[in-house]
Amino acid sequence: MRKLLLGLLGTLVLVGGGITYVVAARGGGPAANAQPVVTGEPITLSPGTVLFRNAAAGPAYGQVAALAAPGAPRKVADLQCDRFAAARGTGICLRAKPGSLPPLSEVLVLRPDLQVRHRQTLPGTPSRARVSPDGKIVSWTLFVTGDSYAATGFSTRSGLYEVDTGRLVKSIEELPVFVDGRRYFAHDVNYWGITFGADGNRFYVTLGSKNKTYLIEADYRSYRGTAILENAECPSLSPDGRRVAFKQKNPDSTWRIAVLELASRRVSYPPESRHLDDQVLWRDNTTLLYALQRGDKGSDVWSTPISPTGRPALLIPDATSPAIA
Template sequence: MKRRLLVVAIGVFALVGGAITYVVQARDGGAAENAVPVVTGQPMGLDGRTLFFRNLADGPDSGKLAAVPIGSAGPEGSVRRVGELRCDRFAAARGTAVCLRLKAGSLPPLTELIVLDANLRERHRETLPGTPSRARVSPDGRIVNWTLFVSGDSYAATGFSTRTGLYEVDTGKLLKSVEELAVFVDGKRYFAADVNYWGITFGADGNKFYVTMASKGKTYLVEADYRSYRGTAIAENVECPSLSPDGRRIAYKEKVSNGVWRLAVLDLATRRSTHPPETRSIDDQPVWQGNATLLYPIRTAGNTLDIWSVGLTTAPKLLIPKATSPSFS
């Protein structure tokens, strides 16, 4: 039987207005080594030293935004701090964050897009049609991106449709879809009724970006310029790209078969792809930690998600159990 131990933390975890509750949520059997320790009631902010993620530990705080110090992340590392913000997807960079949240009871599904400042206070909110899928913030903190499923519930489904859009934090300009992006394939402007875009990743200045374009049974990696609003397909079979901080590599999902993807890395200079030593199927947009480590969620036998990390040449390891949607502040 699952048990929860509630202990009032004294001294170390003090906040103005009262003590903090320390919660240990055990997995089946209550074994101490499998416990997921949680501290609730603490404020959070984008301080550049924190790994954020969506908490999936059992209990009333499941689904809320959680955090651990970057250096202490690990299955037996620091106690996770859990705030009050509920997000289905979260991303942050340079003092800006975005929270995607499915609007309760909405039919057809609607998503709340919430843009947050460095103290995770709301700056802007939009309600958009669809179900949360991906979220990113440009490294300079000036542009927020989201991808929503308009129909279907996974990339393995047939007939799904996506919408990916952009919001300029400083100007308030909202681009609900990038479908008008002028894309060139093999030197020719590409037109097709079935084009879908998803999973944007940004260059350091927020102007260059990469995005997946799907059409006629193929997926392309498109390298695009935001100011000129023009892009070029530079590779095939690339989904959910993620640009390394140094701008040299793209990590992505490479389709192996229906519903199965392998983690891959494209060197942008040589156009050569390699595979980190992770052989399990990855159905998400990877996150870079530095220029040599990737973070990503893996679904477990118990139908939850754990965050793992893998080096470009070093073995994968469990980073945070019962968690997903990692993002560095």
């Protein structure tokens, strides 16, 4: 099949929004896109559009993409990201700056047409990205040392940017937090995985310290937070604000999806039980989207109902960072 596609290279005319199966390789990578892509067609953050980071091998690897329908060629934008998120016409793209020592990342705040409205360079490597439901606050987490949450001695920096005012909070590490009614102080405090509510004020974040993790419920205006659950990481607040999905560590140090009902503090488990290292996204109030590693060969975006009677389903192969504009 590869030879056939390569043979067609000389006869394909690549124009406008034509489907591109084979193009010139970049940086010595594969010359063929493992998934058919469409180039030249604009991608916008129009309401309801499902976007993602293309993880298919080939020249379009890492580009922001949109899928019109299951099985259809994916439209790709000329925007490379390591992490991507979007909501209400605002996008965020995190990408590592190649060759920088110590590692640096670009934080790109995007307009509805995916053009850059603000650019910030910060220390660290990309980890998590989110946009508040009202599109007014973008947030991110960068690794300052280490390359995974399983690493010993990792350090993170989580920050915020207010789209309308331009206010930049490079790190929320000074956020006052209370655990069991007392102000918490420790030298090893790390925050990661911010998620905002629809009001643009209430937010949730992970606090990691002394080999424990806590789900922090925080108020942005008063700038203080309270621990409401232990063993919870990378929270994601449902659109109706009633539940928080998160990843919970198992005894064998793998993670699985869990869902906290905020009113009752009851934790339940969706039917997806495989190891997951992602900050899940709510597609609606009953369905979650997330990326799952496929061995050492790649990653796919899956969906699962939160009801234990449902079944997970493959949504987008060769993809990460699902987002709903």
